[in-house]
Amino acid sequence: MTFSKPFKTALGGLALAALxxxxxxxxxxxxxxxxxxxxxxxxxxxxxxxxxxxLALFYGGLVRTKNMLSIMAQVFxxxxxxxILWIAYGYSMAFTNGGGLNDYVGGFxxxxxxxxxxxxxxxTFSNGVVIPELVYxxxxxxxxxxxxxxIIGAIAERVRFSALIVFVVLWVTLIYFxxxxxxxxxxxxxxxxxxxxxxxxxxxxxxxxxAQAQLDAxxxxxxxxxxxxxxxxxxxxxxxxxxxxxxMVGALMIGKRxxxxxxxMAPHSLTMTMIxxxxxxxxxxxxxxxxxxxxxxxxxxxxxxxxxxxAAAALSWLFVEWIAKGKPSLLGLVSGAVAGLVAITPACxxxxxxxxxxxxxxxxAVCFFFCxxxxxxFGYDDSLDVFGVHCVGGILGALATGVLVSKGLGGTGLADxxxxxxxxxxxxxxxSAQVWxxxxxxxxxxxxxGVGSAIxxxxxxxxxxxxxPVEQEREGLDIASHGERAYNY
Numbered sequence: 001m002t003f004s005k006p007f008k009t010a011l012g013g014l015a016l017a018a019l020x021x022x023x024x025x026x027x028x029x030x031x032x033x034x035x036x037x038x039x040x041x042x043x044x045x046x047x048x049x050x051x052x053x054x055l056a057l058f059y060g061g062l063v064r065t066k067n068m069l070s071i072m073a074q075v076f077x078x079x080x081x082x083x084i085l086w087i088a089y090g091y092s093m094a095f096t097n098g099g100g101l102n103d104y105v106g107g108f109x110x111x112x113x114x115x116x117x118x119x120x121x122x123x124t125f126s127n128g129v130v131i132p133e134l135v136y137x138x139x140x141x142x143x144x145x146x147x148x149x150x151i152i153g154a155i156a157e158r159v160r161f162s163a164l165i166v167f168v169v170l171w172v173t174l175i176y177f178x179x180x181x182x183x184x185x186x187x188x189x190x191x192x193x194x195x196x197x198x199x200x201x202x203x204x205x206x207x208x209x210x211a212q213a214q215l216d217a218x219x220x221x222x223x224x225x226x227x228x229x230x231x232x233x234x235x236x237x238x239x240x241x242x243x244x245x246x247x248m249v250g251a252l253m254i255g256k257r258x259x260x261x262x263x264x265m266a267p268h269s270l271t272m273t274m275i276x277x278x279x280x281x282x283x284x285x286x287x288x289x290x291x292x293x294x295x296x297x298x299x300x301x302x303x304x305x306x307x308x309x310x311a312a313a314a315l316s317w318l319f320v321e322w323i324a325k326g327k328p329s330l331l332g333l334v335s336g337a338v339a340g341l342v343a344i345t346p347a348c349x350x351x352x353x354x355x356x357x358x359x360x361x362x363x364x365a366v367c368f369f370f371c372x373x374x375x376x377x378f379g380y381d382d383s384l385d386v387f388g389v390h391c392v393g394g395i396l397g398a399l400a401t402g403v404l405v406s407k408g409l410g411g412t413g414l415a416d417x418x419x420x421x422x423x424x425x426x427x428x429x430x431x432s433a434q435v436w437x438x439x440x441x442x443x444x445x446x447x448x449x450g451v452g453s454a455i456x457x458x459x460x461x462x463x464x465x466x467x468x469p470v471e472q473e474r475e476g477l478d479i480a481s482h483g484e485r486a487y488n489y
Contacts, residue, residue, distance in 0.1 A: 061270055098181065122137075170460070314364065
């Protein structure tokens with residue numbers, strides 16, 4: 001999604017890719033390009049498809065038959081619920097200035113889409129290039145919808161439906177919207193260019209001091225993680241680490257499924273899971289390539305990286321599992337594909353295709369290790385491996401971005417929006433400094449989401465009760481919670 005473009009120095013730096021094809025600074029207000037708008041509308045639909053039906057089928061196939069319908073109902077409900085919350089106040093909390101709290105969260109100046117019309121525009125990552133704000137709002141809405149839906153895979157087959165709804169409302173409000181703001185909110189390239197140009201044109205000391213103060217104010221109009229300079233092209237921290245750690249905390253607090261480790265809990269339909277995984281892969285092109293917010297060379301780079309990293313991770317998991325367990329499995333193949341998609345998400349617009357393949361190979365092997373060896377060693381019941389794939393894969397991708405963005409390793413390098421307003425300038429890059437910045441973003445997300453989610457789970461458990469009774473769990477949530485079955489034959 002939009003994405004973290006870093007301030008590396010007082011002048012700031014962003015991924016070089018973000019300025020591909022940037023237009024020269026112009027005084028006239030830019031208007032949206034029909035091609036960019038069309039691409040973003042398509043990307044928005046693709047990301048929605050990732051949730052429904054993609055994620056619903058992927059998760060649905062992995063649970064037992066008696067819980068298939070409940071998982072699909074949970075995913076669909078979350079998407080519908082968060083879409084309304086996003087319109088009501090989520091978009092405003094994530095993507096407006098929050099005044100004294102602007103480092104952490106936005107305000108309510110655009111609650112209920114106040115002031116947004118078909119003529120309103122939103123910035124991209126190129127000077128003089130904008131898209132309709134309604135399109136940008138809708139694109140970001142699909143990310144908000146899928147993130148809490150990912151969590152349910154960790155607590156599948158035992159959570160109370162009413163408690164889940166209340167938890168999701170609290171979670172997106174207090175966890176997702178603030179993290180999205182901290183990582184992705186900024187003033188935009190044209191605001192930076194205007195302020196930087198005014199500084200360059202200032203004739204005397206007084207004018208320079210005033211212009212510098214204005215530039216500093218524009219640069220400070222960003223979320224805290226963005227100001228650090230952390231790179232997250234499409235949601236490694238905001239979506240995957242965020243949801244993954246929340247899922248893990250939930251699995252630990254709710255406890256294991258009844259019979260876990262004693263009864264067979266095999267996926268009831270790997271056919272459905274494979275269909276869901278395929279829809280996720282296709283939809284992820286909108287997720288990643290759409291995050292460039294326009295159709296240009298960087299969009300193509302993110303598209304290609306999304307393709308090859310996923311393929312590499314799928315093969316990596318397949319062959320590692322084949323060596324470790326003696327047989328290659330379809331479940332391993334599609335799990336590896338999702339691990340690759342997760343890992344390349346923060347890096348897709350910053351790394352070269354060869355770097356994406358290396359990252360995919362690492363993601364397949366590392367996530368397999370966490371979903372098998374680590375999970376079995378500690379004995380936690382992360383039902384559908386949300387932590388092992390999304391949190392671990394997201395951490396790997398976020399940290400690797402700091403390395404693979406290096407031009408010496410085929411990456412795009414960093415770019416600077418301010419030292420030559422409207423003109424592409426390569427920014428300073430230090431691998432150690434960038435990896436440290438990436439690490440800080442990862443740690444903040446783990447703490448904010450992990451601790452915050454634990455508090456929310458506890459509150460909901462005390463008020464409603466997170467877990468269904470044992471007899472309902474044994475009967476299956478399809479009948480117990482919804483009074484219907486996924487299959488009647």
